[in-house]
Every structure is written in C-alpha cells, then in structure tokens.
Amino acid sequence: MAIREQVQTALGTLPGAEKKIAHAFLANYPSIGLSTIAELAALAGTSAPTVLRFVSRLGFESYPEFQRVLRNDVQAQLMSPLERARTTGPDIDNPALKASFAGITANLAATLRAVPESEFEAACDLLSDHKSACYLLGGRFTDTIAAYMAAHLQIIRPNVRHFDGQTSTWRDQLLDVRPGDVAVLFDIRRYQSDLVRLGELLVERKARILLITDPWLSPIARSARVVLPCVVDANRTWDSSITLMAVAEALIDRVSRAQSEAARARMQALEDIHWNNLPGR
Amino acid sequence: MAIREQVQTALGTLPGAEKKIAHAFLANYPSIGLSTIAELAALAGTSAPTVLRFVSRLGFESYPEFQRVLRNDVQAQLMSPLERARTTGPDIDNPALKASFAGITANLAATLRAVPESEFEAACDLLSDHKSACYLLGGRFTDTIAAYMAAHLQIIRPNVRHFDGQTSTWRDQLLDVRPGDVAVLFDIRRYQSDLVRLGELLVERKARILLITDPWLSPIARSARVVLPCVVDANRTWDSSITLMAVAEALIDRVSRAQSEAARARMQALEDIHWNNLPGR
DNA sequence: TCAATCCTGTAATTTTTATTACATATTTCG
DNA sequence: CGAAATATGTAATAAAAATTACAGGATTGA
Known part of the structure; x- marks a missing residue:
C-alpha cells in the first residue's frame, strides 16, 4: 500500500497532533513529505518528535526510511497516465489499444x-x-x-x-x-x-x-x-x-x-x- | 523550465563527470534527485563535489535549493489529468471517486x-x-x-x-x-x-x-x-x-x-x- | 478521586549531510 | 612543448537534520 493510501486509512485512528501531521502531509503531498521533519512539523503546527511518532506508527523505523519509500511511491506514480502514455518503446506502441484507453481515461475524467x-x-x-x-x-x-x-x-x-x-x-x-x-x-x-x-x-x-x-x-x-x-x-x-x-x-x-x-x-x-x-x- | 528539461538541454555542454551525473539523474528521475548528494554521486560513479558543481552549473546556489525546486516540479507533475480535472469549481472535489479513478487510470496505463x-x-x-x-x-x-x-x-x-x-x-x-x-x-x-x-x-x-x-x-x-x-x-x-x-x-x-x-x-x-x-x- | 497510561513539546545529543580546502589529473591554447 | 585553465576526487570541516531524554499535560479506567 502506498504511503498516501496508508495515511488516508490510518487518519481516523491517529491522536490529535499526529492527525494534524497526516492532514498536512496529504494536503501537500508529496513535496512536504520529501522535505525535512522540521518543515512538516512547522506546517502542521506540531513538533519534530511528533512527526517521528507519526511515521513510527505507520511502521517505519526512521524518517529517512519513510522518505525512501515515499520517493519510490512518487517514482511509480509519475510512471502513470501521462508518463506512460508518452513512452513509445518497442512493442508498446499499440495505437488501437492506446486510442481506446485514451478515450476511456477522458471519460473517467469527465465523469x-x-x-x-x-x-x-x-x-x-x-x-x-x-x-x-x-x-x-x-x-x-x-x-x-x-x-x-x-x-x-x-x-x-x-x-x-x-x-x-x-x-x-x-x-x-x-x-x-x-x-x-x-x-x-x-x-x-x-x-x-x-x-x-x-x-x-x-x-x-x-x-x-x-x-x-x-x-x-x-x-x-x-x-x-x-x-x-x-x-x-x-x-x-x-x-x-x-x-x-x-x-x-x-x-x-x-x-x-x-x-x-x-x-x-x-x-x-x-x-x-x-x-x-x-x-x- | 522544469529541472528535467533544463538538464536535458544542458547535457551536451557538460564536462565528462557532470554528464555522468546528468544521465544518472535523468535515468532515475525523480527519486535519485530527492535523495542525498552521496547517493547520486555513487550512482553516477563520481564524487559529491562534482554533484555540487553540476547543480551550481544549472544555476542553483546549493543542493537543498536544487531539491526544493525539484520537489515543486514533482508536485506539479503529479497533477495528473484526473487531478487537473478537479480545477473546475465546487462539488467536484470527490476524493473517494478521484482516488478510485486514478487507480483505474494507472492500471490502464500499465496494461x-x-x-x-x-x-x-x-x-x-x-x-x-x-x-x-x-x-x-x-x-x-x-x-x-x-x-x-x-x-x-x-x-x-x-x-x-x-x-x-x-x-x-x-x-x-x-x-x-x-x-x-x-x-x-x-x-x-x-x-x-x-x-x-x-x-x-x-x-x-x-x-x-x-x-x-x-x-x-x-x-x-x-x-x-x-x-x-x-x-x-x-x-x-x-x-x-x-x-x-x-x-x-x-x-x-x-x-x-x-x-x-x-x-x-x-x-x-x-x-x-x-x-x-x-x-x- | 487518583493512579496509570498516553500524548506532546522543549532541549540536548547524535548522526548525517552539505560544503570547502586542497592536491592531482586532464585538456586547451599559444 | 609547456603554461594555464579546467576538471576531478579525497579528506576535513561546518552545518543541518534526525533522534533521544525528559518533563508536563491530558485522558482513561478503576
């Protein structure tokens, strides 16, 4: 489960200060999570140790570990819609399927x-x-x-x-x-x-x-x-x-x-x- | 100009070691650029000061400044079509549906x-x-x-x-x-x-x-x-x-x-x- | 009502990272 | 060919960030 979804899932059960951190994280996803503990704490109106408690509660051993996973999530997420539609290497330039899927994606956005x-x-x-x-x-x-x-x-x-x-x-x-x-x-x-x-x-x-x-x-x-x-x-x-x-x-x-x-x-x-x-x- | 494009433009005029860094950065965009100087240097097979020279040549005063800009770029790039679709007035910020459709769109691209x-x-x-x-x-x-x-x-x-x-x-x-x-x-x-x-x-x-x-x-x-x-x-x-x-x-x-x-x-x-x-x- | 537990922020300490100084290698130009 | 300029990596230093210790407040349950 990506961190974003993990945080969304955990949101309801977090204590007050950690909930503030979760909201600040989601509202400024992903950049604030890739910045420092101090910046996230300041944005959320809490403290650095509370940020550490927050990531610990999510199962991460340290903030650098949390950030490592977040970078991977972001990398994967950027390899979605726009990014992937542009990669036209061998055997994936599938014009009929791509056109069909593009229409579906447009319908999803419109819906x-x-x-x-x-x-x-x-x-x-x-x-x-x-x-x-x-x-x-x-x-x-x-x-x-x-x-x-x-x-x-x-x-x-x-x-x-x-x-x-x-x-x-x-x-x-x-x-x-x-x-x-x-x-x-x-x-x-x-x-x-x-x-x-x-x-x-x-x-x-x-x-x-x-x-x-x-x-x-x-x-x-x-x-x-x-x-x-x-x-x-x-x-x-x-x-x-x-x-x-x-x-x-x-x-x-x-x-x-x-x-x-x-x-x-x-x-x-x-x-x-x-x-x-x-x-x- | 986003950093990615900036690096692509500058690639041809970089000295050898910095060119290696540029390639490593682009090939592992964006996560390696959000990690440490040491990791990018190691991946490129060069040194930390060379990384600093690289970002300095791109016009950044420091590596933290480079990373700040990169985080902003990434945040903008994650505004995918579905997410951009939400910039049209009240009552369409539908997080549950948006999350679901974003997952579907990602699955379509992967398929x-x-x-x-x-x-x-x-x-x-x-x-x-x-x-x-x-x-x-x-x-x-x-x-x-x-x-x-x-x-x-x-x-x-x-x-x-x-x-x-x-x-x-x-x-x-x-x-x-x-x-x-x-x-x-x-x-x-x-x-x-x-x-x-x-x-x-x-x-x-x-x-x-x-x-x-x-x-x-x-x-x-x-x-x-x-x-x-x-x-x-x-x-x-x-x-x-x-x-x-x-x-x-x-x-x-x-x-x-x-x-x-x-x-x-x-x-x-x-x-x-x-x-x-x-x-x- | 009170003890136990949990939550939280401040400050100090430790660790990590960024930066600089310096020396060597390579390239360029006269 | 040699001097100058540029490029580069190692090591030391400075700065920043992460982590821990501690104390006080809030909440919960008996």
Missing part, C-alpha cells in the same frame, strides 16, 4: 467532473444501509455490470440480490421489495421502456432508487433518489460502459472500506478467493 | 505497457475470423465481462456464444466446439480450477484460446494461442476488472471497425437500439 461528491456520498449511504435489501438490475448491456456489482456487494453486506432472468420475471421478483429497500438501476441510451416502467413500480412500492446512467439521464432519473451520470462517449458507434463499471467499483470499494470486522468475517465465511486477504499480497 | 501490439493484433485476428465459432466464458467475477463482450460481438459477427449456466453444463456445451473455433477465456487470480480444466479440454478439441488474464498469468496461459495480461491492482483487498473490460471493449471496437457493410446491415436487421448509428450522435 469525475460530472458526479458531485454529495451524490456519490448519498449513493454510498444508500448502499451502506444493511437493514434494507438491495436490488440491482441493468439494461441489455449494462446488466452485466449490475451482476458484477451484485457479486461484490454480496460479499460485504447482506440482502443483496440481482434481478435476473427475462423481463417477464421482474414483476414476480418485485413482490419481494419492501418500502425503504434500495434499487440500483443501470440505464443508458437508448433507455429501455421496460426498465423505466420497473423504476416506476419500484417507486410505487416506496423503494429508494440509485440510478447510474449517462449524462442525458434516463427517464428513471425523475423517480430516483440519487443519480450518478457517467460519460459514455467513446468515438464509436456504440457506448462505452467502462465509466459505469468504474463508478460501480468505486461504490463497492467505498462501502467495503466502511465495513465492520463482522463483514470481513462474513467474507471469510463465504470463502471468496477473488478477494486477496492473504498476507503478502 | 497498455503490458500488452504487446502483436498480441493485441493476433487477438483481433482471432475474433475477426467469422468462419469459426467464438465462445466466451469467465470466472466467478469476470464472467460478467465475458457476457458483456459476447453481447456486443453477437451484433457484429455470427457464431458468437457465451457459455452460461453452471460449471456442470460446460461439458455439454463443449460438444459444440469444433477444431479451429475460438474460445475467449477470462481468468484472474485466484484462478478457478474448473476453468483451467475447461481450457485443457478446449485445446484437446483443437480450439484456439484467447486468454484475458492478470499479469501473473492464469495456468490457461500455457495452452492459449494469445495472452493479454491486464493490470488489476487497485490498492484494495479485491482486484479491479476495469482493465479486462477495457481490453474487451478495445477488441470489440477494433473488430467492429473492421467489419464490412454486410455486417452493418446485419446490425440493422437486429434492430439494436444500443448502437447509435443515427446521424448527429
């Missing part, structure tokens, strides 16, 4: 702009409510993402179910939905009328809808509690669903991180082999 | 480096062979991607089928596979032994396997005609499948673009409304 944090947090809140059941469903192409998301959510929380089968069975499954339950719907253009209709029925049953859609907004948006618009343009004759899946993974990750130890025990009980909880990985 | 163009082109060739049938299948989490890819490929070419249902039905479906047919398998850690076994059976029937896997390579790689390794790390306790889906979409896109007009007529016949062939979109 990040399009999704307000407040909406994202609201979506996480909906998914973190374990007392309510959670149903997921998508359209002809996006339903695979709903299934993917359901497969993961089932590991980290109870009462998760993917509506499956043909449209004709949806009405039967609808009978299980109770007021307050959460329905995650994926619908991008062209919007499926049967999915829109299901959304209406879900709202009639007082379910709360989280809609993951495109920027033009599926009609389901009118009835949805939370709407996450994802950019799908890909310079193709068909829409890319990567950003929907990326948002799905971000939600999964966020809900997962919020889980209690009990949920982790549940994960172990399910004996999931996809999730890498083994030491050393 | 672009990991997949040789020759392998990617070979995969496209396999998928463009309409005379052979094409079967797709994945593991517990990746099978949704196989289904997604199958749903798209069915539109642009004939004889596409997603192995579905339980493991027990795979053997029955295997009977349809003829020599020369193509099997697209998705398998990431922890690899499923039943999927590995199916791969062996497919090869026994002389099918050609396109394997989309992680960088550690599923055992199926031994029998596969083409292997596309996708970076799945996401600083999580579970693997991200975005890069597998991105590779799948790139393959779909590439095969789609290669299609004849007859295939486009086929698309119309299928009355697919997901594919946006309307003018202006």
Whole structure:
C-alpha cells in the first residue's frame, strides 16, 4: 500500500497532533513529505518528535526510511497516465489499444467532473444501509455490470440480490421489495421502456432508487433518489460502459472500506478467493 | 523550465563527470534527485563535489535549493489529468471517486505497457475470423465481462456464444466446439480450477484460446494461442476488472471497425437500439 | 478521586549531510 | 612543448537534520 493510501486509512485512528501531521502531509503531498521533519512539523503546527511518532506508527523505523519509500511511491506514480502514455518503446506502441484507453481515461475524467461528491456520498449511504435489501438490475448491456456489482456487494453486506432472468420475471421478483429497500438501476441510451416502467413500480412500492446512467439521464432519473451520470462517449458507434463499471467499483470499494470486522468475517465465511486477504499480497 | 528539461538541454555542454551525473539523474528521475548528494554521486560513479558543481552549473546556489525546486516540479507533475480535472469549481472535489479513478487510470496505463501490439493484433485476428465459432466464458467475477463482450460481438459477427449456466453444463456445451473455433477465456487470480480444466479440454478439441488474464498469468496461459495480461491492482483487498473490460471493449471496437457493410446491415436487421448509428450522435 | 497510561513539546545529543580546502589529473591554447 | 585553465576526487570541516531524554499535560479506567 502506498504511503498516501496508508495515511488516508490510518487518519481516523491517529491522536490529535499526529492527525494534524497526516492532514498536512496529504494536503501537500508529496513535496512536504520529501522535505525535512522540521518543515512538516512547522506546517502542521506540531513538533519534530511528533512527526517521528507519526511515521513510527505507520511502521517505519526512521524518517529517512519513510522518505525512501515515499520517493519510490512518487517514482511509480509519475510512471502513470501521462508518463506512460508518452513512452513509445518497442512493442508498446499499440495505437488501437492506446486510442481506446485514451478515450476511456477522458471519460473517467469527465465523469469525475460530472458526479458531485454529495451524490456519490448519498449513493454510498444508500448502499451502506444493511437493514434494507438491495436490488440491482441493468439494461441489455449494462446488466452485466449490475451482476458484477451484485457479486461484490454480496460479499460485504447482506440482502443483496440481482434481478435476473427475462423481463417477464421482474414483476414476480418485485413482490419481494419492501418500502425503504434500495434499487440500483443501470440505464443508458437508448433507455429501455421496460426498465423505466420497473423504476416506476419500484417507486410505487416506496423503494429508494440509485440510478447510474449517462449524462442525458434516463427517464428513471425523475423517480430516483440519487443519480450518478457517467460519460459514455467513446468515438464509436456504440457506448462505452467502462465509466459505469468504474463508478460501480468505486461504490463497492467505498462501502467495503466502511465495513465492520463482522463483514470481513462474513467474507471469510463465504470463502471468496477473488478477494486477496492473504498476507503478502 | 522544469529541472528535467533544463538538464536535458544542458547535457551536451557538460564536462565528462557532470554528464555522468546528468544521465544518472535523468535515468532515475525523480527519486535519485530527492535523495542525498552521496547517493547520486555513487550512482553516477563520481564524487559529491562534482554533484555540487553540476547543480551550481544549472544555476542553483546549493543542493537543498536544487531539491526544493525539484520537489515543486514533482508536485506539479503529479497533477495528473484526473487531478487537473478537479480545477473546475465546487462539488467536484470527490476524493473517494478521484482516488478510485486514478487507480483505474494507472492500471490502464500499465496494461497498455503490458500488452504487446502483436498480441493485441493476433487477438483481433482471432475474433475477426467469422468462419469459426467464438465462445466466451469467465470466472466467478469476470464472467460478467465475458457476457458483456459476447453481447456486443453477437451484433457484429455470427457464431458468437457465451457459455452460461453452471460449471456442470460446460461439458455439454463443449460438444459444440469444433477444431479451429475460438474460445475467449477470462481468468484472474485466484484462478478457478474448473476453468483451467475447461481450457485443457478446449485445446484437446483443437480450439484456439484467447486468454484475458492478470499479469501473473492464469495456468490457461500455457495452452492459449494469445495472452493479454491486464493490470488489476487497485490498492484494495479485491482486484479491479476495469482493465479486462477495457481490453474487451478495445477488441470489440477494433473488430467492429473492421467489419464490412454486410455486417452493418446485419446490425440493422437486429434492430439494436444500443448502437447509435443515427446521424448527429 | 487518583493512579496509570498516553500524548506532546522543549532541549540536548547524535548522526548525517552539505560544503570547502586542497592536491592531482586532464585538456586547451599559444 | 609547456603554461594555464579546467576538471576531478579525497579528506576535513561546518552545518543541518534526525533522534533521544525528559518533563508536563491530558485522558482513561478503576
């Protein structure tokens, strides 16, 4: 785990002065961490020994060791997006793949702009409510993402179910939905009328809808509690669903991180082999 | 001008020992420049005073000043596209989503480096062979991607089928596979032994396997005609499948673009409304 | 309420790093 | 060819940074 993520993870459990250091570090990442103990302490409004305690709590034996790891993190991070896209050595100038990935990266950036944090947090809140059941469903192409998301959510929380089968069975499954339950719907253009209709029925049953859609907004948006618009343009004759899946993974990750130890025990009980909880990985 | 460019510009006019330092600096940018004078001198095979002469020649009064500027450069360079995307007003500072998308973007860049163009082109060739049938299948989490890819490929070419249902039905479906047919398998850690076994059976029937896997390579790689390794790390306790889906979409896109007009007529016949062939979109 | 534990900052000490002095080698130019 | 200039590395010194010792305040639990 990179230091940045490590600090973000540890933030909540740090004592007061060390928490100040963590915030100063993250807010001025990475340069302040590559400067001196005195500068970081001054920026955070604390003292040098407190900085040493902070890095010791993170598992580093000394500040020079902490900085060594940080330099490696930074080196790796600079070998990402822009840096790597520019390296055109043998066998990695893959124009078709590069063009495709560039479009995806642009969609991700645009989606990040399009999704307000407040909406994202609201979506996480909906998914973190374990007392309510959670149903997921998508359209002809996006339903695979709903299934993917359901497969993961089932590991980290109870009462998760993917509506499956043909449209004709949806009405039967609808009978299980109770007021307050959460329905995650994926619908991008062209919007499926049967999915829109299901959304209406879900709202009639007082379910709360989280809609993951495109920027033009599926009609389901009118009835949805939370709407996450994802950019799908890909310079193709068909829409890319990567950003929907990326948002799905971000939600999964966020809900997962919020889980209690009990949920982790549940994960172990399910004996999931996809999730890498083994030491050393 | 950033230090990196400054050094590149000055390289030609440096005396021998300083030129060695410049090369060592650029080759290990930026971490070696953020370490000590002694480490840079040792790496370059020169001495500490030579390092000081080097930075002095670049116009810096001291090594700490040089490092201060270098830290600022690095901070600016880490403002990646995704991070730069956040400089557009309130409500888009979405740290959880940004962190997640940044990881995905990094995985995409790493995957672009990991997949040789020759392998990617070979995969496209396999998928463009309409005379052979094409079967797709994945593991517990990746099978949704196989289904997604199958749903798209069915539109642009004939004889596409997603192995579905339980493991027990795979053997029955295997009977349809003829020599020369193509099997697209998705398998990431922890690899499923039943999927590995199916791969062996497919090869026994002389099918050609396109394997989309992680960088550690599923055992199926031994029998596969083409292997596309996708970076799945996401600083999580579970693997991200975005890069597998991105590779799948790139393959779909590439095969789609290669299609004849007859295939486009086929698309119309299928009355697919997901594919946006309307003018202006 | 009080003892134990944890947290924190100041100051002193130790260690590390940067810088300078000096001598030798190499290159350049008249 | 030789003097001057430039380049270079070793060793010593100075400065900076990291670390430790210590004392006081805050928090927690019995």
